[in-house]
Amino acid sequence: MTLLLAAVLACYTAGTLLPHFLRGRPTLQNYVAHGLACAAGLFGIALGAAGLAAPEPLTASITSTIPYLSFAIRLDPLAAFFVLTISLVGLAASIYALGYVTEFYGRVSLGALGSLFNGFLLSMTLVVMADNGFFFLIVWELMSLLSYFLVVTEHEKAEVRYAGFFYLIMTHVGTAFIILTFLIFFQNTGSFSFDVFRHPDTPLPQGLRTFAFIAALIGFGTKAGIVPLHVWLPYAHPAAPSHISALMSGVMIKTAIYALVRVYFDFLGGQFPWWWGFIILVVGAVSALLGVMYALMEHDLKSLLAFHSVENIGIILMGLGAGMIFQTYGLKEFAALGLLAGLYHTINHAVFKALLFLGAGSLLYATHTRNMEEYGGLLKRMPWTGFFFLVGAVSISALPPTNGFVSEWLVFQSLFLSFHIPSIFLKLMLPLAAAMLALTSVLALACFAKAFGISFLALPRSSHARHAGEVPGSMRVGMALLAVACVVLGVAPMVVVPLLDRIIAPLAGVSIADKVIALDGWALAPVNVEFSSLSSPALALLLATLSLLGLGLVAAFGGLAKARHSKTWGCGINLSPRMEYTATGFVQPIKRVFSTIYQPTVKLEQEFLEESKYFAKRQQFEFHIEPVFQKYLYDPVVDFFLAMAGRLRVIQAGSLHLYLTYIFVTLVVLLLIAM
Amino acid sequence: MMLHAVLLIVAQTIVLLAVSPFIVGLIRKVKARLQCRRGAGVFQPYADLAKLFRKQPVVSSTTSWIFTATPYILFASTLAAGLLVPVFVSQTPLNFAGNIIALVYLLALGTFFLILAGLDAGSAFGGMGSSREAIVASLTEPAMILSIFAIALTAGSTNLSTIVHKTALLEGIVTDPSPHLMAFAALFIVALAETGRVPVDNPATHLELTMIHEAMVLEYSGRYLALVEWAAGLKLLVFLTLIVNIFAPWGIATSLAPGALGLGLAVYLVKVSGLAVVIGVIESMFAKLRLFRVTDLLGVAFILALLALVFFYVLRG
Numbered sequence: 001m002t003l004l005l006a007a008v009l010a011c012y013t014a015g016t017l018l019p020h021f022l023r024g025r026p027t028l029q030n031y032v033a034h035g036l037a038c039a040a041g042l043f044g045i046a047l048g049a050a051g052l053a054a055p056e057p058l059t060a061s062i063t064s065t066i067p068y069l070s071f072a073i074r075l076d077p078l079a080a081f082f083v084l085t086i087s088l089v090g091l092a093a094s095i096y097a098l099g100y101v102t103e104f105y106g107r108v109s110l111g112a113l114g115s116l117f118n119g120f121l122l123s124m125t126l127v128v129m130a131d132n133g134f135f136f137l138i139v140w141e142l143m144s145l146l147s148y149f150l151v152v153t154e155h156e157k158a159e160v161r162y163a164g165f166f167y168l169i170m171t172h173v174g175t176a177f178i179i180l181t182f183l184i185f186f187q188n189t190g191s192f193s194f195d196v197f198r199h200p201d202t203p204l205p206q207g208l209r210t211f212a213f214i215a216a217l218i219g220f221g222t223k224a225g226i227v228p229l230h231v232w233l234p235y236a237h238p239a240a241p242s243h244i245s246a247l248m249s250g251v252m253i254k255t256a257i258y259a260l261v262r263v264y265f266d267f268l269g270g271q272f273p274w275w276w277g278f279i280i281l282v283v284g285a286v287s288a289l290l291g292v293m294y295a296l297m298e299h300d301l302k303s304l305l306a307f308h309s310v311e312n313i314g315i316i317l318m319g320l321g322a323g324m325i326f327q328t329y330g331l332k333e334f335a336a337l338g339l340l341a342g343l344y345h346t347i348n349h350a351v352f353k354a355l356l357f358l359g360a361g362s363l364l365y366a367t368h369t370r371n372m373e374e375y376g377g378l379l380k381r382m383p384w385t386g387f388f389f390l391v392g393a394v395s396i397s398a399l400p401p402t403n404g405f406v407s408e409w410l411v412f413q414s415l416f417l418s419f420h421i422p423s424i425f426l427k428l429m430l431p432l433a434a435a436m437l438a439l440t441s442v443l444a445l446a447c448f449a450k451a452f453g454i455s456f457l458a459l460p461r462s463s464h465a466r467h468a469g470e471v472p473g474s475m476r477v478g479m480a481l482l483a484v485a486c487v488v489l490g491v492a493p494m495v496v497v498p499l500l501d502r503i504i505a506p507l508a509g510v511s512i513a514d515k516v517i518a519l520d521g522w523a524l525a526p527v528n529v530e531f532s533s534l535s536s537p538a539l540a541l542l543l544a545t546l547s548l549l550g551l552g553l554v555a556a557f558g559g560l561a562k563a564r565h566s567k568t569w570g571c572g573i574n575l576s577p578r579m580e581y582t583a584t585g586f587v588q589p590i591k592r593v594f595s596t597i598y599q600p601t602v603k604l605e606q607e608f609l610e611e612s613k614y615f616a617k618r619q620q621f622e623f624h625i626e627p628v629f630q631k632y633l634y635d636p637v638v639d640f641f642l643a644m645a646g647r648l649r650v651i652q653a654g655s656l657h658l659y660l661t662y663i664f665v666t667l668v669v670l671l672l673i674a675m
Numbered sequence: 676m677m678l679h680a681v682l683l684i685v686a687q688t689i690v691l692l693a694v695s696p697f698i699v700g701l702i703r704k705v706k707a708r709l710q711c712r713r714g715a716g717v718f719q720p721y722a723d724l725a726k727l728f729r730k731q732p733v734v735s736s737t738t739s740w741i742f743t744a745t746p747y748i749l750f751a752s753t754l755a756a757g758l759l760v761p762v763f764v765s766q767t768p769l770n771f772a773g774n775i776i777a778l779v780y781l782l783a784l785g786t787f788f789l790i791l792a793g794l795d796a797g798s799a800f801g802g803m804g805s806s807r808e809a810i811v812a813s814l815t816e817p818a819m820i821l822s823i824f825a826i827a828l829t830a831g832s833t834n835l836s837t838i839v840h841k842t843a844l845l846e847g848i849v850t851d852p853s854p855h856l857m858a859f860a861a862l863f864i865v866a867l868a869e870t871g872r873v874p875v876d877n878p879a880t881h882l883e884l885t886m887i888h889e890a891m892v893l894e895y896s897g898r899y900l901a902l903v904e905w906a907a908g909l910k911l912l913v914f915l916t917l918i919v920n921i922f923a924p925w926g927i928a929t930s931l932a933p934g935a936l937g938l939g940l941a942v943y944l945v946k947v948s949g950l951a952v953v954i955g956v957i958e959s960m961f962a963k964l965r966l967f968r969v970t971d972l973l974g975v976a977f978i979l980a981l982l983a984l985v986f987f988y989v990l991r992g
Contacts, residue, residue: 379739386739399784400777412776412820419828424988431824431984435817435977438779442816445783446809449790453805458797459737523771532833538772539755539781546751549688554898558728563743568735568796568894575737581794581802589810593970 001058004047005075008087008125011040015118019111026110030101033114037094037121044087044125051080052499059131066134068192074131077503078266082128082258085347088485089250089354090121093243096358096478099471100243103365108153113241120146120247127255133182133192140178140255144171144223147252150244151236163239170232174222181215181263184208197267209268213276216263217283224256226317227287228629230310234294237309238302238370242361243478245302249309250354254346257316264324265339265507274423277324284321285433288314288440293597296447296590297625299372299583301360304451305353308396311440312349315411316342318433322414325426327508333515333527334417336508340500340516341410347496348403348489352395355482359389362475363455366468372583374462375455381468386456388479393448395486398441401540403489406524408441409534413526443590450586459577491537494521584623591625599626679931680768684758687767691757694944695908696720698915698951705955706879720908724901732897737797745792746895746902749785753906756781757913761839761920763939764928770836775823778835779816782869782913785906786812793891800883804890807966811875811887814973815868822861822980825854826921828987835917843924854990857983859922864976866914868969871907873958875969878907885963912947915954919946 015036019029051058057079061072075083094117101113123143130136148171152164185197188204204212222229233253237245264272291310298304323338362385363378364370379386395402398409415437418430460466470476489496494517501513518525523535554560568575591598605620651662700717707714734743756778758769773781786808793805823833830838868875871888880886886893892903920927923946928939964972 377737379741394784394787397783397787398780399787400773400780405780409776409780413833416824416827416833427988428984431821432981434824435821435981438816438820439813442783442813445787446790446813449787449794449805449809453791453794457739457741457791457795519771525771530832530834530837532774532776533771534774534777535772538769539777542755542758542769542772543748543751546754547747549754550747550750550902554728554902557725557901558730558898560898561731563732563734563897565736566733568737568798570798575797577797579799580797581799581806586794586802586806586809589806589966590813592967593810593814 001047001050001054001075002060004043004050005058005060005073007043008040008047009122011036011043012118012122012125015040016115016122019114023111026105029110029114030098033110033118034094034097034101037097037118038091040118040121041087041091041094044083044090047075048080048082048084048087051075051083052077052502054080061131068186069134069138070132070193071135072131072193073126073129074194075129076506078258078261078507079128081343081347081500081503082254083125085254085350086121086124086128086251089247089350089482092354092358092478092481093246094478095481096246096361096475097243099474100241100361100365102472104153104241113150113153116146116150117244120150120244120252124247124252124255128258131194133186133194133197135192136194137175137179137182141175143252143255144168144175147236147240147244147248151240151248153241153244154239160239163235167232167236170222170229174219174229177215177219177222178259179219181212181219184212184215185267194262194267198269204268210273212268213264216260217279220256220259220263221283222256224253224260224313224317225287225310226283226313227290227310228633230287230291231629231634233309234298234303234306237306237357238300242302242357242364245305245361246354246357249306249357250350253309253313254350257313257320257342257346261320261339261343261507264320269507272324272328274325274328274426277321277326277328278426278429279321280317280324281321281430281433284314284317284319285436286314287311288318289436289443290597292440292443292447293594294625296443296450296587297598300370301363301372301375301451301455302357302370304372304447305356305360308356308444308447309349309353311444312345312353312396315408315437315440316345316349318342318437319345319407319411319414322411322418322430322433323508325421325430326414326417329421329423331417331420332508332510333512334414334420336501336504336510336512337410337417337516337526338414339504339508340497340512341407341414343500343503344410344493344496345404345407348395348407348486351482351485351489352392352402352404355388355392355479355486356396358475358479358482359385359392362471362479363468365471365475367462367464369462369464372451372454375465376461376577376580377457377459378465378468379456381460381465382456382470384476385471385479388476388483389456390452391483391486393452395490397445397448399445401487401490401536401543403486406490406493406534406536408437410524410526411437413532416532417527446587446590450583454581454583454586458580459575461577461580491540493524493536497524599628600624601626683764683768683931687758687762687764688754690762690940690943691754691909691912692905694947695905695912696724698912698947699908701948701951702955702958705952706959709956709959720904724905727896727901727904728898730897732895732899734896734899735796735894738795738894741788742792742795742894743899745788746899746906748788749906750902750909752781752785753909753913757909757916759835760913760916761836761924761927762916763943764931764936765840765843765920765924766836766929770834774833775827775835776820776833778913778917779819779823782910783812783816785910789891789903792895796894798894800886800890800893803883804887804893807887808891810966811868811969811973814970815865815976818861818973818976818980819865819869821977822858822865822983825858825980825983825987828984829855835921839920839924839927840929842921843927843929854983854987855922857979857986859918861976861980861983862918862921864972864979866918867954867957868973868976870911870914872911872954874961874964874972877963880963915947915950916943919943919950 057076295307319342326335793801926942
């Protein structure tokens with residue numbers, strides 16, 4: 001296992017350094033950087049699997065001369081699970097990148113791109129393995145900065161620079177709160193070691209525990225993209241190259257989920273006040289619903305996917321929140337179930353979201369636009385990409401028998417078990433959250449019916465789409481890998497659940513694998529067979545058999561004569577793409593029904609013929625959705641800081657002597673305070 | 676044991692497939708009689724299906740494989756959902772395969788592909804139908820989940836067979852039926868919306884202003900249309916079965932004795948026919964609502980389901 005760990009770190013490090021020595025040879029740089037990342041991904045998958053199976057966590061550390069800092073690594077099942085997730089998505093993204101980055105030859109330095117890519121993966125892997133607060137912050141910051149550089153890969157575009165800047169600010173606000181969280185633990189224990197955080201000599205007083213809970217929620221929540229801290233996602237994720245978006249959306253935001261589980265269940269473990277779990281549940285439900293609602297209104301495919309990350313983080317948090325509530329009332333098995341549902345959805349979302357981002361990248365590669373209204377008819381031109389995107393779309397819409405369905409089903413079950421909670425308020429709130437989850441998942445279905453239907457079906461809507469062709473082999477292999485993972489994670493929950501149980505057992509204090517899995521592994525039945533059961537392999541088999549039955553009935557009743565092909569009836573004129581339903585048109589009813597949330601503003605300019613006001617000569621239609629959070633939450637804060645900065649400008653005279661005086665005065669004041 | 680299970684699954688498949696066109700025909704007949712028409716016989720839908728199966732389908736050259744695969748997926752997912760519901764025996768062999776959530780999501784799988792198929796031909800009608808179906812489906816789902824959960828609480832299970840079996844044997848029945856009545860009303864509205872009946876959608880219309888389901892399937896013909904129509908009938912029957920067996924399971928076979936099975940089947944046919952007549956009457960009494968008025972109706976269903984839940988907890992103390 002130590003060897004595997006060394007191999008992973010060595011490959012990523014080599015991948016970070018080597019490309020710089022191959023200046024001027026982009027093809028070689030591409031193969032070296034992404035080849036090494038592939039190797040590291042394979043080793044990482046093995047390492048994660050070994051870590052999940054190992055009876056004892058793997059630890060390693062190098063002490064440093066800096067006080068409180070030690071480069072300590074600990075690979076317990078929780079860390080191993082995230083290493084596995086990161087490596088799996090990393091592997092697919094690296095294979096995909098081999099073909100995808102050819103787009104950037106001559107425009108962007110491949111050395112920088114490949115090196116940053118490896119560094120980014122390395123930093124994420126270290127984040128989940130770090131066992132020292134100081135070390136964690138260093139790799140966390142490294143992860144944020146490297147991803148910032150990757151976001152601004154195409155920095156010649158103004159909107160990319162803006163996206164990067166926005167991301168940089170938000171992530172640092174988050175980091176400030178994370179530092180605060182660790183300082184609370186440090187102040188109590190006098191050490192930055194996670195082991196000491198876990199078993200402090202004196203337990204943290206309740207007030208400080210609450211403080212740590214909130215600081216961690218804001219700090220990690222910013223990275224995870226919970227509402228209202230989600231505003232950076234729809235800017236940053238689309239701006240990055242697509243294989244980077246897949247990593248950011250698929251796994252980087254999951255490191256925040258990792259950290260939340262680590263802090264809440266590991267450091268603050270045991271008892272929570274009931275309202276902690278309730279807050280997590282509410283944050284989750286609101287993020288899920290608003291995430292999907294804003295996604296519906298997006299016609300930039302990558303922004304749409306970014307908003308769906310907000311939604312899915314919300315679903316994960318609903319599972320964790322339910323788990324925390326059950327923990328409060330000592331219902332350990334149900335608490336474990338909530339945690340199980342959340343973590344299962346974590347890996348599922350990583351897989352299908354990365355797949356969808358890679359699919360979006362393929363569309364971008366083939367058409368050079370992200371605007372869905374310019375796609376159309378691509379399934380015939382890009383059959384493989386289309387098929388893989390469809391698998392991702394079905395999974396994210398939580399339709400059986402794919403992986404998204406299984407984990408959402410588990411979240412539903414943990415919310416339904418709420419009738420065991422003594423508090424009547426929570427008894428009502430958890431089913432209400434289940435209703436919100438139901439609404440969320442159907443809206444997601446509508447959103448992906450739109451995304452797939454408008455992009456891949458019917459007639460091409462622009463010359464970009466008309467001239468699109470299938471993407472290179474390596475990109476298809478990258479997507480295929482994740483598509484297979486979507487199906488396997490869906491039909492084989494009996495393999496996944498015992499592995500997840502190994503993570504959860506130490507955190508929730510109870511092992512539930514043998515209670516959740518029933519009928520010799522054929523069905524999931526949390527937590528008893530009487531209450532509910534689900535067998536996704538049986539459903540998959542049933543669907544396949546009944547499809548064949550349909551085919552059989554057709555053959556028996558009328559035969560399978562060849563169909564006649566003809567044009568779609570266009571009311572007497574030839575069908576043109578302009579007659580098709582647009583993405584905007586498709587979601588119009590939803591926009592209207594939920595107008596309280598969207599606050600849409602519509603601008604319609606019309607010019608009529610002189611002869612009659614019933615014949616329009618020219619029409620211009622515009623509609624906007626009120627960016628509520630930006631307008632009412634962020635803009636006032638930004639305005640305040642700008643105003644403050646304006647006032648402070650008077651002390652900035654540009655004179656070196658004056659600045660030296662400032663430094664001297666500050667020093668004296670600090671010394672006085674210290675005395 | 677295994678043989679029994681397989682036989683029961685086959686029997687249930689046959690019953691569902693055989694009865695669903697009859698229900699469609701019965702509703703049409705009731706509507707015709709209420710409009711003082713003679714109307715076609717109740718077995719007309721069988722003849723329609725047979726005719727459609729024999730006809731050569733015409734497929735738009737704009738479409739992709741999604742369009743031709745959808746009828747099979749829709750048919751399979753709807754029938755799979757039907758096999759999770761107890762029909763004439765309270766304990767279905769496929770009970771282990773999925774609970775009520777699985778049923779809802781299996782139906783959603785069919786809806787998803789039908790929405791895609793509607794967009795595939797490239798005509799504005801299909802897109803319009805798909806777009807409307809998306810909003811109606813979104814609004815019905817929360818009410819459906821909540822109302823079923825309210826019922827599941829009484830039986831202490833989300834597995835349909837367990838709910839029906841316990842209710843049939845009068846176990847765990849609350850003395851006050853008000854939560855059940857509210858949940859029933861909510862689920863009935865949901866069923867009307869999900870199966871595209873008046874006042875949400877009109878299955879008899881081909882007017883672009885009002886179509887939802889019919890607009891999505893406008894481009895289908897021949898065997899594809901036959902499968903889609905059959906699946907629509909099945910979906911209607913699945914909802915009727917769900918309602919009659921959850922709220923009034925009495926008479927359903929609780930054992931595998933031949934007498935009990937025969938009685939169960941007979942009682943089942945009477946019950947779903949009765950509910951079909953009720954739907955026919957409702958369709959004749961009400962006009963179709965404007966699309967944006969449907970929101971209010973489904974909002975009522977949601978509130979009813981929520982109240983059912985509140986009442987359940989309040990009555991239980």
